[in-house]
Amino acid sequence: MSGPLRIGATLLLAAAGGAAFVWLSMPLPWLLGAMVFTMLAALAQAPLSAPSWLRGPTFAVLGVMLGSAFRPELLDDLGAWTVSLALVAVYIVAMGLTVRVYYRRVVGLDRRTALLCAMPGGMAELTSMARSMGADDRQVALAHTSRIFLVVCLIALWSRFFLGIGAAETAGPAAGLADARALDLAGLAAAGVAGFLLAPRLRLPAPALVGPMLVSAALHLFGWLESAPPREAVTLAQIVLGATIGCRFVGIRPWVVLRALLFGLGAAIAMLGATAVLALAIHAALGQDLVAVIIAFAPGGFTEMSLVALAMDVDAAYVASHHTVRLILVVLLTPLILRLLPGG
Numbered sequence: 086m087s088g089p090l091r092i093g094a095t096l097l098l099a100a101a102g103g104a105a106f107v108w109l110s111m112p113l114p115w116l117l118g119a120m121v122f123t124m125l126a127a128l129a130q131a132p133l134s135a136p137s138w139l140r141g142p143t144f145a146v147l148g149v150m151l152g153s154a155f156r157p158e159l160l161d162d163l164g165a166w167t168v169s170l171a172l173v174a175v176y177i178v179a180m181g182l183t184v185r186v187y188y189r190r191v192v193g194l195d196r197r198t199a200l201l202c203a204m205p206g207g208m209a210e211l212t213s214m215a216r217s218m219g220a221d222d223r224q225v226a227l228a229h230t231s232r233i234f235l236v237v238c239l240i241a242l243w244s245r246f247f248l249g250i251g252a253a254e255t256a257g258p259a260a261g262l263a264d265a266r267a268l269d270l271a272g273l274a275a276a277g278v279a280g281f282l283l284a285p286r287l288r289l290p291a292p293a294l295v296g297p298m299l300v301s302a303a304l305h306l307f308g309w310l311e312s313a314p315p316r317e318a319v320t321l322a323q324i325v326l327g328a329t330i331g332c333r334f335v336g337i338r339p340w341v342v343l344r345a346l347l348f349g350l351g352a353a354i355a356m357l358g359a360t361a362v363l364a365l366a367i368h369a370a371l372g373q374d375l376v377a378v379i380i381a382f383a384p385g386g387f388t389e390m391s392l393v394a395l396a397m398d399v400d401a402a403y404v405a406s407h408h409t410v411r412l413i414l415v416v417l418l419t420p421l422i423l424r425l426l427p428g429g
Contacts (some may be wrong), residue, residue, distance in 0.1 A: 091134040098133070099123050099328035103320075105198030112244045113396045116389065117237065117322040121171040121264040123331025123422060125236065128339045135332035144293035145277040145390065146314050151391050152295075152301020154278065155311035161305070165245035166406065168320040169367050169378065173410045176363060176382055180205045181422055183359075185218070192348050194224060197423065203227035204419050205384035207290055207412045212420060227341075230333045230355075236385035239245060239353060240393055248376070248397070251315050262315040269312040276310065294388055298405060318343050326388060356384040381407035 100123025106114035126133055184203035188194045192203060197220035201211050208229035215222035276299045284296025287343050304310040313319075364378040365375040380390055387408040394404035 088134060091132050092136045095123060095133045095135060095328050095332065096324065098126055098131075099324045099331070103324055103327070107377065110245075110380075112241050113237075113323075113392060116318050116327045116392055117241050117329025119324045119331045120237065121327075123328050124334050125331075127331060127334040127337075128342055130339075133332050133335050134329075136325065141293050142277075142282060143322045143325040144291070144295045145281045146181065146318050147326070147388055147392070148280060148294045148297030149273050149277045149301040149316050150319055150395070151401060151405045152298045152303075153305050153310070154331070154395070154405065155302035155305045156402075157306055157308055159402050162403075165371070165373075166403065167218065168371060168409060169373060169381070170410050172363065173407055174414050175383070176359075177205060177411065177414050177418055178237075178422065180356055180359060180384065181419070184355055187352060187355065188228070195220070196426065198425070199421065200423055201225045203352070204415050205411065206233075206386060206408075206415055208233065208386070209363060210290055210412070210416050211419065214416075218420075218423070222271060226333070227337070227345045228349060228352070230330070231342075231345045232353050233386045233389060233394045234330060234385060235285050235346065235349050235353040236357065236383055237389045239357065240380070240385065240390075244393070244397055262317050265312065265315045270308070270315075272304070272310050273301070273312065273314055276304055290409075290416055291387055295409060297413070298409075304400070323392065330389075339399075353384070360384065373403075377403050380404050387412055 086320045099119035099122060100115075102118035102120070102237050102269050103115035104117030104118070111117055123133060143315070146339075179205045181200060185200045188198065188199035188202045191200070192202075197218055198215065201218070202225055204211055205337070206229070208226065211229060212222050212226045214220075215225040258388050277300075280295075280297030280300035281293060282296075284292030287296070289299075301310065360379055362380045363382055364375055367373055367378050368375040376397060377394065380397070381401060381404045383390055383393075385393070387405075390408055391401060391405045394401040
């Protein structure tokens with residue numbers, strides 16, 4: 086099967102998974118369904134291929150959408166987030182040190198690889214860091230892929246069966262392409278392009294996502310933009326993102342994937358348990374919404390957790406801000422922690 090046909094088949098499979106999850110009334114159906122269907126096909130050794138050329142536009146659309154959650158009235162709330170944002174650093178260090186022990190003693194990884202697997206996100210930055218630090222970058226990539234996959238699934242199941250949130254509540258932006266004004270679409274597109282081009286120069290983490298999000302957030306905070314990307318664009322972006330996550334398992338032997346998922350489940354449950362305890366403490370001390378705090382600290386991917394926030398109709402700006410800080414601090418703190426560990 087040629088490259089374009091393989092990409093087309095992969096996207097059709099991902100879209101079918103999304104449609105199936107809509108029918109099952111699962112939360113975040115287009116992302117979760119695409120992710121699960123492509124992962125299962127990868128395990129079955131199907132000839133899948135994620136469209137790498139669509140990743141940039143996909144993240145730009147999602148970044149602009151996340152930026153649209155930053156409304157002018159949020160400026161009054163930013164000061165109240167100071168304590169919880171500071172606790173992100175505490176959370177990162179605590180998770181890195183404790184889950185590292187799990188990867189060392191249970192999984193049997195070397196000290197460097199264990200720490201890089203244990204740090205709660207971002208996958209691309211930590212995998213790149215693994216190569217430069219002499220760690221096993223394949224193990225790091227597989228550990229983070231498995232954790233993100235499992236955290237998204239576990240939180241989606243929690244929201245479905247404990248919070249009662251289904252596909253009807255998670256359709257994405259209310260406005261479709263037919264309802265959008267040409268001027269709004271032009272402004273949103275300009276924000277995405279400007280952020281996409283600017284982010285690499287500023288050396289931002291996850292630049293294709295964070296750059297458009299920051300530009301969109303600034304424009305929405307100052308009231309220069311008020312709309313979000315149309316529903317069709319966001320749905321397509323979720324399908325591409327789900328297919329991209331599922332295709333990370335392509336070419337890996339099924340038993341290796343299943344082993345990674347099994348060990349990833351242990352790490353995900355430990356991290357989510359610690360997240361729940363911390364969220365309860367923040368909720369009790371600061372009065373911040375419990376579900377929003379859980380999603381803001383959950384060790385899933387930045388993009389995936391921000392989409393979950395939108396799906397659950399919690400404060401996406403709060404969640405995205407905390408995950409942005411998490412990405413930056415993981416990059417800064419990981420080399421420091423490694424140097425301070427015995428034998429570092």
